[in-house]
Amino acid sequence: MEFSEPTRRRMLLTLGGAGFALAIGSDAASDADAPRLGKPGEGGVLGRGVGNGPTLSVPVPRLPPGEPPSIAPAILPGHPSWKPTRVPARKDAVTNLKQLGPGRPPRTLSLTIDDGPHPEYTPQMLDLLAEHEVTATFFIVGEMVREYPKIARRIADAGHQICNHTMTHPSPFDKIGGRRIHREIAEAHARIAEATGVVPKFFRSPGGAWSKLVYEKTAQYGMIPIGWEVDPSDWSRPGVGRIRRTLLEAKAGAILLTHDGGGDRSQTIAALRQVLPKLKKRGMTFVPL
Secondary structure (H helix, E strand, O other), X not given: OOOXXXXXXXXXXXXXXXOEEEEEOOOHHHHHHOOOOOOOOOOOOOOOOOOOOOOXXXXXXXXXXXXXXXXXXXXXXXXXXXXXOOOOOOOOOXXXXXXXXXXXXOOEEEEEEEOOOOOOHHHHHXXXXXXXXXXXXXXXXXXXXXXXXXXXXXXXXXXXXXXXXXXXXXXXXXXXXXXXXXXXXXXXXXXXXXXXXXXXXXXXXXXXXXXHHHHHHHHHOOOEEEXXXXXXXXXXXXXXXXXXXXXXXXXXXXXXXXXXXXOOOHHHXXXXXXXXXXXXXXXXXXXXX
């Protein structure tokens, strides 16, 4: 796979030789029958049946029956071995930038964008962000990265933050069982790292469904769980006005939730076209997490 020069440099500096052998159980029968859903009201499977993406080059070994899942390092061609570093597990998800510690200037917001990359709406979102000089945080889905790796790389090359939003976006995420929770996080981590050269440092559970186990698996991959403070429910397409009004209520430090995938996101794009300049005019600055 060819990487652009900015991505190659980021891979060497940030990834430090990423590549994962994903140690997962062989619950093939139960996992095959488990539903893979989008957000409520969308139906179907996020990213499923939308073309043929490249094959993941990172091996996925199987564990003997009954053996608990774990993480094993692997080698991506041309890079040294890399092993995930655990972080302490949190008991809640971060919803405000202040919870991530000091260091950011006052009057900052974080715009987070979920469920892409999407072939139609992600490029529109990237063009809009570039027009208003806004750096955002993208929580991307592994299946969509597999289908559209070039768009995923474009997000990273534009300087936006890349984060993990599971492999297939199953819902409710906290009810799918420990082995599949592990696999959803691990496979997305590998897919994102391979396509973009970025190892995600933040994770968002689909639908904001958290549990003790989800927090533990998030920490096992060295990630911090992220929620949101401002939610315009744009996934449900409530209208441009509703999305705009909700986002404009954001106060300093808020993490904003929006979407560029999972369905028709034209309302989100139209609302942000009005929201971004208005919030900047108020003196707000957009920063990554």
